[in-house]
Amino acid sequence: MTYCVGIRLNAGLVFLSDSRTNAGLDAISTFRKMMVYEQPGERFMVLLSAGNLSISQSVREILQVEKLPNGDDEPITIWNAKSMFDATRVLGSAVRRVYEQDGPALKAAGIDFNCSMIFGGQIGDEAMRLFLVYSAGNFIEATRETCFFQVGESKYGKPILDRVLTPDTPLDEAAKCALVSMDSTLKSNLSVGLPLDLLVYEAGTLKSERIAVIDDKNPYFKMIRDTWGERLREVFEGIDDPQWNGGDAAHPLLTTSERFEPMRKITHLGERIV
Amino acid sequence: MTYCVGIRLNAGLVFLSDSRTNAGLDAISTFRKMMVYEQPGERFMVLLSAGNLSISQSVREILQVEKLPNGDDEPITIWNAKSMFDATRVLGSAVRRVYEQDGPALKAAGIDFNCSMIFGGQIGDEAMRLFLVYSAGNFIEATRETCFFQVGESKYGKPILDRVLTPDTPLDEAAKCALVSMDSTLKSNLSVGLPLDLLVYEAGTLKSERIAVIDDKNPYFKMIRDTWGERLREVFEGIDDPQWNGGDAAHPLLTTSERFEPMRKITHLGERIV
Numbered sequence: 156m157t158y159c160v161g162i163r164l165n166a167g168l169v170f171l172s173d174s175r176t177n178a179g180l181d182a183i184s185t186f187r188k189m190m191v192y193e194q195p196g197e198r199f200m201v202l203l204s205a206g207n208l209s210i211s212q213s214v215r216e217i218l219q220v221e222k223l224p225n226g227d228d229e230p231i232t233i234w235n236a237k238s239m240f241d242a243t244r245v246l247g248s249a250v251r252r253v254y255e256q257d258g259p260a261l262k263a264a265g266i267d268f269n270c271s272m273i274f275g276g277q278i279g280d281e282a283m284r285l286f287l288v289y290s291a292g293n294f295i296e297a298t299r300e301t302c303f304f305q306v307g308e309s310k311y312g313k314p315i316l317d318r319v320l321t322p323d324t325p326l327d328e329a330a331k332c333a334l335v336s337m338d339s340t341l342k343s344n345l346s347v348g349l350p351l352d353l354l355v356y357e358a359g360t361l362k363s364e365r366i367a368v369i370d371d372k373n374p375y376f377k378m379i380r381d382t383w384g385e386r387l388r389e390v391f392e393g394i395d396d397p398q399w400n401g402g403d404a405a406h407p408l409l410t411t412s413e414r415f416e417p418m419r420k421i422t423h424l425g426e427r428i429v
Numbered sequence: 430m431t432y433c434v435g436i437r438l439n440a441g442l443v444f445l446s447d448s449r450t451n452a453g454l455d456a457i458s459t460f461r462k463m464m465v466y467e468q469p470g471e472r473f474m475v476l477l478s479a480g481n482l483s484i485s486q487s488v489r490e491i492l493q494v495e496k497l498p499n500g501d502d503e504p505i506t507i508w509n510a511k512s513m514f515d516a517t518r519v520l521g522s523a524v525r526r527v528y529e530q531d532g533p534a535l536k537a538a539g540i541d542f543n544c545s546m547i548f549g550g551q552i553g554d555e556a557m558r559l560f561l562v563y564s565a566g567n568f569i570e571a572t573r574e575t576c577f578f579q580v581g582e583s584k585y586g587k588p589i590l591d592r593v594l595t596p597d598t599p600l601d602e603a604a605k606c607a608l609v610s611m612d613s614t615l616k617s618n619l620s621v622g623l624p625l626d627l628l629v630y631e632a633g634t635l636k637s638e639r640i641a642v643i644d645d646k647n648p649y650f651k652m653i654r655d656t657w658g659e660r661l662r663e664v665f666e667g668i669d670d671p672q673w674n675g676g677d678a679a680h681p682l683l684t685t686s687e688r689f690e691p692m693r694k695i696t697h698l699g700e701r702i703v
Binding site: 219327331350377382383412414418420 | 448459461463464465466467468469471472493508584585587588589591592593599601602604605606608609613616617624626627628639640641642643644646647648649650651652653656657658660661662663664665667668669670671672673678679680681682683684685686687688689690691692693694695696697
């Protein structure tokens with residue numbers, strides 16, 4: 156399995172990926188899932204991939220040479236695309252090429268053509284953009300309302316992203332949020348594992364110097380792992396336990412609802428007590 | 430969808446269920462998923478169900494009259510079973526009976542026979558027990574090491590359970606934990622909804638008075654919903670942002686790892702920079 160998250164903020168982009176793959180619980184390996192495509196000063200793009208590893212590796216390989224027909228003009232590649240939208244179309248085309256090559260044999264073997272990718276970056280003067288690319292090569296784009304995408308084992312780590320992220324979140328705070336989200340995922344799902352690749356891109360720079368490979372010795376991530384769980388428990392303990400119909404409690408746990416009837420019990424006499 | 434959680438502690442049992450069902454996003458309904466089977470002073474059992482509603486409703490109906498052959502002795506029912514293990518076998522048998530009745534037609538319609546249930550309680554002098562029953566009628570039992578089961582949309586709400594619950598957790602604290610877990614699930618998944626049914630059972634009592642139907646006006650759950658998200662954000666803000674290789678930070682975010690090589694970048698020249 157995999158967990159990757161990509162975030163688009165006003166201040167820039169944040170990408171985080173784990174590196175565990177598994178083919179059954181007894182075949183665990185480490186494969187990095189982040190790839191940076193950079194033409195310094197001209198374009199900067201990051202790809203995060205989840206799904207079948209043979210598919211995503213093939214897509215990454217093909218992406219470097221994939222050409223999209225462009226009428227009488229030069230075919231579009233990720234290196235000459237004038238917009239992130241076009242670059243993402245090239246990625247979609249690479250996915251479709253792998254599907255043509257491997258799809259029928261995978262289907263015959265009963266294996267889904269399963270891959271999903273986060274692709275984001277900036278080209279020239281265009282604004283930063285972030286896309287989620289599906290197995291069919293189609294894609295959607297992040298907006299102000301939905302400023303992050305996750306692929307892979309996304310559910311454990313979604314609540315903190317939902318609660319914290321807005322387009323105005325500062326870059327390093329968003330990186331922290333992604334790491335907390337990853338921590339929750341690591342804790343609940345064995346199929347997601349270290350090392351992590353973290354990349355923070357500042358709007359308009361067309362390059363990134365802030366790239367980290369995070370292993371189990373990284374002081375910051377260790378601090379997150381220790382602190383977050385502990386503080387969460389402290390917050391949890393700081394909230395009152397329920398007082399059953401507690402008359403003087405600030406927030407009594409009422410046992411009845413105005414709108415819904417009490418739960419039914421079934422007794423050994425077959426009777427239902429309302 | 431559904432989210433239900435059952436917890437077995439030294440002090441007793443906690444059950445919590447939502448009540449939303451959906452057949453497509455445009456067919457949302459409210460169905461309660463908790464059922465109490467009680468023979469006061471003799472046995473007390475609670476069933477939480479997830480999966481296909483037609484299956485789980487049929488199982489609940491049949492469970493009341495299901496009889497398990499018992500050699501020359503009286504057949505075993507949930508009302509005369511001497512142990513929770515036997516009562517759960519009766520439940521498994523009810524699941525299999527529904528499978529016999531409906532399985533082939535569901536399969537012909539391309540619908541999975543999908544149901545999972547949490548069943549727990551206490552019979553006579555036996556210790557409390559908690560089971561997770563699968564679609565095939567087989568089941569597993571909670572232990573000291575794994576003291577809770579979830580069915581339905583379980584992932585969003587699992588991290589807090591993982592972090593807080595142990596067999597020594599007091600009953601009302603566990604109820605609070607279940608409600609926080611439910612809150613995270615409600616926030617991230619529209620297919621889980623109010624009202625909630627909460628039941629807290631104290632070991633050895635063979636009855637429960639602590640049953641609550643929680644709707645959106647319940648003061649305690651409202652407090653949880655408001656407080657938890659807010660405190661979570663406070664804790665989040667209280668953790669330092671990453672300092673990139675920050676020399677004097679208490680916990681610098683190192684950009685390199687001892688064990689793993691830096692991420693590769695691909696440039697427009699096809700070159701890979703390590």
